[in-house]
Amino acid sequence: MPVEFIISSKHPYDAGLQVSKCSFHPREPVLACAIDGGKICLYHKQHIECKGAAELIVPLSQWNETVLNPVPTQHPISGISCLQWDVEGKRLAVGYENGTLILWSRDGCRLFERRKHTSRIWSIRWNPILLNVFASGSNDRSALVWDADKKPSPLVQRFVAHDGDQIHDVVWISDIQFASFSRDQNDGIVHICQMGRETPIMTFVHGDSIDALKWNGRFNLLASVSSSSDKQLLLQVWSPIRRDPIRRLNYADKSRVGCVDWFPPGRESDSLFIVGGCADGSVIVWNLNDDEDQHQTLYGHSVAVNDVSFSPDRRWLASLDRDGYLIIRLTTVSYVHNFANHIHLPIELVPQDWRKVYEAKTGPNHWHQTLSWSGSSDKLAVTNVLSEVFLVEIID
Template sequence: MDICHEAPVKCLAYSPDGKWLATGSEDCTIILWDSEGQLVQEWVAHAGEVWSIAFSPDSRHLASVGFRREHAVWNVMPGQGAPKAMILEGHTGLVVSCAWSPDGTLIAAGSGDKTVLLWDARTFQLLHRLNLFTLEQHAHAVTHITFSSDGIRILSASSDGTVKIWDAFSGALILSLEGHTCGVNKACFSPCGKYIASASSDQTVWLWSIDDGSCVETLFEHRADVRHVAFSPDGMTLSSGACDGTVAIRHIRDIILVQDTDM
């Protein structure tokens, strides 16, 4: 299934309840789709391109960050009018990534000003400003950082074409995933924690085993830089968005079952 924005897709996210897929684009909009790929809502979210989006654990809110240090939280309740935003402030540099804590009480955003800010998700008050520790061994810029669901590991993607797994407490390098021929724009853990998916400017999506760092599958569905990739909540579907405005959705159940059988 392919669906289009009017400009390159920058980010996408599944709601934890599996009902919605949200996509953000350089056309300044966020589109909410149902599980069948039908458009549910579309709205202009930021004055510039939408860099990152993340659903709250209860699937009722969507955090988004956009060009010019913009960070908003939207209520996602289809059928009850246009989404309304609560604006979060505090960053002094370009905001490139956002995330919710697993219990839904905190909202975090990472920025080009080399900080991570934490807000109370109930009051939207700024709580902490954290200085990022340096992730060494990448040859070029780190393009994306995410935590594992248990908070023990950190996954970093880089324009040097690698994906690295780090110990979140010591900062020690655990594993380096190498194989892409261009920069990696996004990487994510599967819900079960056994796999990693990476999206690259080499127009491919790679599926990796976290046990030994081997490539399980290389997916060639796009004809442009792949900017984003995400697993469905059950881990059996993988979605990716590319610079040509397309979103590819593919079932990976058979791939996962074969790998789990071989382990």
């Protein structure tokens, strides 16, 4: 049976609302969208008794809608800069341009509101092991660690970047350690911080301004990528227990890479793949198990790729460029036929093809990290600068 891709859209600005970011609930068909005025709109897919696969599709415009309105109680509310659900989907953390952070429960209760940052919050990341803990990184050069269950004050610790740069992203690498970096550092410094320690326990020097940083939890590896003005592309892979990279791939005459993603972990025997979205519209695939540093280049975009993202089930690779052109590729093509049930079942989840299976225009997009997969891997949300939200649903 062929796979169907069905796209629908929502235009919140028709109701006087503008949308910027979105985040899918990890377990339920619930999409959280950041809209103007600091509000959060939760779109809930209605449960419909259906007889056929086509009836499973409900256009996003028909999803139920709940608005979480952060009426200011302590601090003025500004625009939303980032948002993320926790691992279980019980809480949604929202960061604002003015440094305010608000934590909401799944049912729409405001759990707390704090303004411990003094400037834009660039990143919020939940700890995948200590499920009540998350970190936030800000323009004010600080990374804060929070405990959602700690009362009366949820703030656990403040880390200040000693090199004086704003923190663009924080990435958890264990239950008590995270990595942080700034895109403004010319030498590309990555700090490894640990809860309970006031100063970084380790520092990696990438060697050039870092464009993206990504952690692979199965293999405990950190990837950093940079592109210099002389078209030198540098990808490095680090172990958190070593100061020097364990893998260094340096390419000449390569376009700038602004986003990367690891092929999601599966089995210990899986090959290590990293994909990167480039300024010239290409997507690079690195196989880190290849000693000869071989890489594959995928084409299809004509302008800079702003986001690349694998689906949680490892089956799809989505890429989005500045014009809002979306491409979904198939990563798995090995199947065995089940003659008893007359269906095809995958036997290996190893990238072999990367062929395009879906393309769509969603409108101009100048932001990074605007793709959000549902936990079930059958829905992909996309936002754009025209304040539209697009939903791609996959029927197998």
